[in-house]
Amino acid sequence: MNDQRSQAELVRRSLKRRYRKERRFRLYGMAAIAVALCSLVILFADIIGKGYTGFVKTTITLEVPLESGLMYLEDATDPDQLSMADFQAPIIRALQSYFPEATSRQQVRELSRLVGSYASNRIRDRLKAHPELLGTHQTFEFLVHDTVSVYVKHADNPAYSIRLSEQQQRWVDELVRQGVIQTSFNDVFFRRGDSREPSNAGILGAIVGSLLTMVVTLAIAFPVGVAAAVYLEEFAPRNRMTDFIEVNINNLAAVPSIIFGLLGLAVFIGFFGMPRSVPVVGGLVLALMTLPTIIISSRAAIKSVPPSIREAAEGIGASKMQVVLHHVLPLAMPGMLTGSIIGMAQALGETAPLLLIGMVAFIVDVPDGFFSAATVLPVQIYLWASSAEQGFVELASAGIMILLAFMITMNALAIWLRKRLERRW
Incomplete structure (x- = not known):
């Protein structure tokens, strides 16, 4: 009887310790979330406090x-x-x-x-x-x-x-x-575009430059990334070569963005002789940087399509190409679009690779084409933040607010597309 009581007491103590650990773990998680939210509030308060006068x-x-x-x-x-x-x-x-x-x-x-x-x-x-x-x-x-x-x-x-x-x-x-x-x-x-005097400086040139650069990035990265994902997932044979390609794609996603800037400087400007500080070169560099992200997300979206869809299509006589184009791709497209938009949002906020290809130049005129001299939003913010005049401080903060608005909009669009287009199995 005493042994049973002592055994029950040990179990009770063990449960109390476990429950205490679980409560502490929840408190740690809540504290981490609170610290993150406070940091976010402080960041936004500082940016808005300095930027609203811009x-x-x-x-x-x-x-x-x-x-x-x-x-x-x-x-x-x-x-x-x-x-x-x-x-x-x-x-x-x-x-x-x-x-x-x-x-x-x-x-x-x-x-x-x-x-x-x-x-x-x-x-x-x-x-x-x-x-x-x-x-x-x-x-x-x-x-x-x-x-x-x-x-x-x-x-x-x-x-x-x-x-x-x-x-x-x-x-x-x-x-x-x-x-x-x-x-x-x-x-x-x-x-207006940029100016040496803060009261005359505008952000229109940087916005147009960013849009032109993003158009080039999307036009290259999305079709190439989706095509590469489809080939690797549906058509490529399973051998050492494809394993080597997959490993390197995953490695490229972790490469610092400035490496892609060096690549663009050496290849597009140094070898092909393309002009500096133009949206075409910036778009090409950002497309190379975004490709691994789009390929990985597209492959994950293709893998999420149930095998029964492929088997049913093949069972009624569809060819491999018809299975992919008519059944797999439409079902995987929401995930592909989500990954592509997130990759584009990441590219929109990049500065380091664009500095190396000359998009840090002082550009007064608003660009009127893909081969016009241009800058982009993050580089324009960098230029204003490094200027000595106090008026540029509020302009830099106002530019950060606009850049954040673009990125939040793109991420919200990705979430909306995922909820709107995804199918549950």
């Missing part, structure tokens, strides 16, 4: 006197006079109408630095298109200088250093009070 532009609206004597311009239709005219003087005169006491050379210099450096180009382009405006007063909305934009948007943030003099700060405060300087949605960010 979607805000700061402008100044001035009544500019287009006087010929002020600009040393007698004939607005003469290209030589337009190239030699002083288009900064009307802007300074417009600012002096608010601050007539600013007459010394130092004050005039500080006053001129309130407006962005491209403001004079706006006046020149307007007169070039409408010469009849010479001698009139016209209302212009200019982008302010980067230092003014930082002051207006981050004056209370100690993380940003204010590079305006006290006199300039008083002028800006007065112009803001009068409504001359205002903030609004930054449409410039979505309409």
Whole structure:
């Protein structure tokens, strides 16, 4: 009797220890999830906190006197006079109408630095298109200088250093009070390419470059990857050669992406002489990098098709090709599409291989074709993040938000396709 009681007590103690271990294991898992979620929240909070102001532009609206004597311009239709005219003087005169006491050379210099450096180009382009405006007063909305934009948007943030003099700060405060300087949605960010001045820089060139590069990547990687997966899974004989190919495909999926950049630099640019910094070369490099992922996911999707489907098709007289094209591929396509979209999302966020083929170049114009000089979103973010101007910090964070939006959308599309198209057996 005592032996039975002691045996039951041992079992009870053993169960208590096991249950304690299980509770600790659950707590460890919950703690790991909590740490991951907190890290994710901190990351997104930091990115959004720095980047939301990138979607805000700061402008100044001035009544500019287009006087010929002020600009040393007698004939607005003469290209030589337009190239030699002083288009900064009307802007300074417009600012002096608010601050007539600013007459010394130092004050005039500080006053001129309130407006962005491209403001004079706006006046020149307007007169070039409408010469009849010479001698009139016209209302212009200019982008302010980067230092003014930082002051207006981050004056209370100690993380940003204010590079305006006290006199300039008083002028800006007065112009803001009068409504001359205002903030609004930054449409410039979505309409222009890169610029040396943060207030004029946009992300449209990088978005178009990324789309063109992804089109080339998808056009090459998806058909080649699916064809390779179908051959290896359905037609290739089982021998040492196919085993060697399969092992190397799995190894290529783990190769650092910069190796593919070196390959593209040596083969596409060095051997074939293709131009640097174009979407075609970038797409070829990313296609090579994405191929192993698409092949592996496509093979897994083909393996998931039940053998009974093949046997039933062969039983009614279908050939091997008909079995694959009419039965296996349609059933495996959801998994193939999911793997391809995930591979494309990975390629969209790659930077290292594209740096080696020259897509790190400073590109102002929006690319208009597959052979136009271009950059991509992650490289553009890298360029802005490494710039010294404070205005590029918020642009880099805003670019990260856009890149994350693209990647989340692509992953959500992959999940939706899987749920929408998959079949359960």
